[in-house]
Amino acid sequence: MSESNLRKLCTKLAKIRNSSLLSFVLPRESLISSHLLTVYKLIKNKKCKKLDIILHSGGGDINAAYQIIELLRDHCESMTTIVPLYAKSAATLFVLGSDSIVMGEIAELGPLDTQMREQERGGMKYVSALNPFKTLEELQRFSLETFDVTVKMLLARAALSVDEAIKHSMDFASRIVTPLFSKLDTEKVGQYSRALAIGKEYGLRLVRRYSKWKKQRDIDTILEKFIKGYPSHRYVIDYKELKDLDFDVILPVKGETEIIEAVTDELIKLQNSEIFFIDDHCKIEKKKEKGEQGGK
Numbered sequence: 001m002s003e004s005n006l007r008k009l010c011t012k013l014a015k016i017r018n019s020s021l022l023s024f025v026l027p028r029e030s031l032i033s034s035h036l037l038t039v040y041k042l043i044k045n046k047k048c049k050k051l052d053i054i055l056h057s058g059g060g061d062i063n064a065a066y067q068i069i070e071l072l073r074d075h076c077e078s079m080t081t082i083v084p085l086y087a088k089s090a091a092t093l094f095v096l097g098s099d100s101i102v103m104g105e106i107a108e109l110g111p112l113d114t115q116m117r118e119q120e121r122g123g124m125k126y127v128s129a130l131n132p133f134k135t136l137e138e139l140q141r142f143s144l145e146t147f148d149v150t151v152k153m154l155l156a157r158a159a160l161s162v163d164e165a166i167k168h169s170m171d172f173a174s175r176i177v178t179p180l181f182s183k184l185d186t187e188k189v190g191q192y193s194r195a196l197a198i199g200k201e202y203g204l205r206l207v208r209r210y211s212k213w214k215k216q217r218d219i220d221t222i223l224e225k226f227i228k229g230y231p232s233h234r235y236v237i238d239y240k241e242l243k244d245l246d247f248d249v250i251l252p253v254k255g256e257t258e259i260i261e262a263v264t265d266e267l268i269k270l271q272n273s274e275i276f277f278i279d280d281h282c283k284i285e286k287k288k289e290k291g292e293q294g295g296k
Helices: 005-017 033-043 062-074 089-096 131-157 162-182 186-210 216-228 239-244 257-269
Strands: 020-026 046-057 076-083 100-103 115-120 123-128 274-278 282-284
Touching (some): 005 020, 005 046, 005 257, 005 274, 046 089, 062 076, 062 186, 076 089, 100 239, 131 162
Parallel strands (some): 020 046, 046 076
Antiparallel strands (some): 020 274, 046 282
16 A cells, blocks of 8 residues: 555654654544554554654544553653644643644644533534533622622612612522522533543643643643633634643744645545554563563
């Protein structure tokens, strides 16, 4: 079988960057657990000093994404994620487990809010696990605004003391808002809270182990931003946003720009997944003999 254009370009890029390179390109399919096995077969028994990941994925199973990242980290000393076009949803987790990131000028990442399947007329749809919490935030805001406006109005128009105005306003706000709160599905809120916690815990592990951030306050700020800080799951997180968040991210440098732009052109045309490994700079790890495994 002839070598694909993408493989040829990746081979050139690996040579220029003096690195080993994994192409993890999923233009049409979701990231799933079988991809973990594919990557394992490619990288087992190998140890790389410098590993680059060409990443192109719309996301998928965050559990599989986490396992792939940890597998890759076990087989390299440093890891750079290169995003020519997009790495959305669960694929964004890769940047949290990388030492550095290279992004094309039009490349984008996405928030890490977990997507949940919900039944609706005509079939299933995916919704953000943040939805009930955003609803709750809006109800809380509406409750406070209703209370505040009512207190001011009673003090201005009725001969009431401050305590009396507060009491009547609380009663009024409660009657307005209680029916709205009662429509919240508390079981769903709990379920979705656990789903969001998965992404946060995986992100926490990766940032603690592989990032420059060591203070818990800094780590919490980064994770809160990725999981809850954006208004939509399709929201664009670009190079400038990552830079503002103090990630080690750069645009392609001279000598790499043309190749990464050519890779982008290939990704736009690509129909099938391409997962392959260019390991010219990897060492083969020798398996220990039984007698070497620690004692008699």
